[in-house]
Amino acid sequence: xxxxxxxxxxxxxxxxxxxxxxxxxxxxxxxxxxxxxxxxxxxxxxxxxxxxxxxxxxxxxxxxxxxxxxxxxxxxxxxxxxxxxxxxxxxxxxxxxxxxxxxxxxxxxxxxxxxxxxxxxxxxxxxxxxxxxxxxxxxxxxxxxxxxxxxxxxxxxxxxxxxxxxxxxxxxxxxxxxxxxxxxxxxxxxxxxxxxxxxxxxxxxxxxxxxxxxxxxxxxxxxxxx
Numbered sequence: 001x002x003x004x005x006x007x008x009x010x011x012x013x014x015x016x017x018x019x020x021x022x023x024x025x026x027x028x029x030x031x032x033x034x035x036x037x038x039x040x041x042x043x044x045x046x047x048x049x050x051x052x053x054x055x056x057x058x059x060x061x062x063x064x065x066x067x068x069x070x071x072x073x074x075x076x077x078x079x080x081x082x083x084x085x086x087x088x089x090x091x092x093x094x095x096x097x098x099x100x101x102x103x104x105x106x107x108x109x110x111x112x113x114x115x116x117x118x119x120x121x122x123x124x125x126x127x128x129x130x131x132x133x134x135x136x137x138x139x140x141x142x143x144x145x146x147x148x149x150x151x152x153x154x155x156x157x158x159x160x161x162x163x164x165x166x167x168x169x170x171x172x173x174x175x176x177x178x179x180x181x182x183x184x185x186x187x188x189x190x191x192x193x194x195x196x197x198x199x200x201x202x203x204x205x206x207x208x209x210x211x212x213x214x215x216x217x218x219x220x221x222x223x224x225x226x
Contacts, residue, residue, distance in 0.1 A: 014214035015125055018203070022052040022080055022133050022220065025061075033065065034075045034146060038137075038155055039085060044092075046084035051076045054133040054217055057190075057202040061136065064188035068140065068180075075148060077137040077155045077198065080220065081130035087120040093158065115195055116158040126205075127219030134204035134217045137196075140181055149177040155198055164197045 026035045039047035053061065065074060094113045098104065104112070110119070118128035129135040140149045152174040153161045160166060164182065167174040178197050186192065190200040191210040201207040208215040 014208070015218070016214040016216055017218055018056075018216040020055040020133075020217070023055055023058045025051045025053060025058070025076055025079065028058055029062075029065075033073050034141060036075055036077060038077045039081075039089070044085055045088045046082055048082065048085075051079040051136075052133065053079045053136060054203060057134050057136070060189045060202055064184045064190070067184040067187060071143055072140050072149075073143050074138050075141045075146075077139070078130065079136045080133040081128075081135075083120055083122055083128075083131055083219070083221070086118065086128050086131060090117045090120055093117045116156075116162075121219065122221075124219040124221075127217075129201055129204040129206050131219045132204040132215075132217040133220050134202045134207060136190075136200050137198045138181075138200070139198055140177065149180075150174055151177055151181075151197055153197075162196055162198075164192055164194050166197075 025033065029035075035051050037047065037049055037051055040049045061074070068074075090113060093116060094109055097112055098109055101109070101112075113119075118130070121127050121131070137155060139151055139155070141147060142149070150173060152167050152171065153159070164178060167178065181197070182192055185200045190202050191207045193199040193201065193206055201210075203215060203217040205215050207213070
């Protein structure tokens with residue numbers, strides 16, 4: 001049954017660190033998936049031209065891939081993200097909201113920004129989820145023409161239309177496409193962030209919140225990767 005939790009995650013209550021390397025999705029999957037780093041393509045400061053996940057998360061992604069119907073595969077928009085990129089994305093959306101809502105004070109601006117872009121953190125025990133290496137942004141495409149299935153919005157469309165359940169009662173085609181992505185990812189072991197149909201987590205603070213299990217991934221810096 002398609003009923004993702006709709007509560008917004010808070011800081012996870014427990015953390016049991018697990019030391020796992022980041023794995024390049026292009027190197028691991030080859031042409032079985034399409035890796036298309038969107039922030040690099042869009043010139044976001046500090047953005048990287050590859051996508052990586054923690055080792056166990058990669059295994060779950062392969063499980064999810066194997067659950068897709070024949071003729072379909074994944075397109076990956078983003079995965080592990082440097083703190084500098086997280087900061088650039090947070091500031092950009094914060095400034096956009098501030099420009100559109102001049103009456104909002106700073107606490108409200110931060111709260112509203114955090115609904116779609118996590119607060120940047122250099123604390124390895126409280127990282128933003130993409131900095132942990134456990135979060136991934138993706139969609140489903142047709143293998144033969146690389147066309148994305150219609151999900152109702154594009155990636156990073158920070159509006160109510162991006163809520164995972166938004167089209168449940170209005171468009172059965174979009175609903176079924178989102179349900180397919182949700183089913184294969186959650187059956188593999190990921191959790192979905194309910195404000196973003198494209199965002200899934202394993203081992204990070206969002207996953208901890210929705211599963212009730214301790215988070216296992218801390219933050220990863222550029223130095224940690226060397």
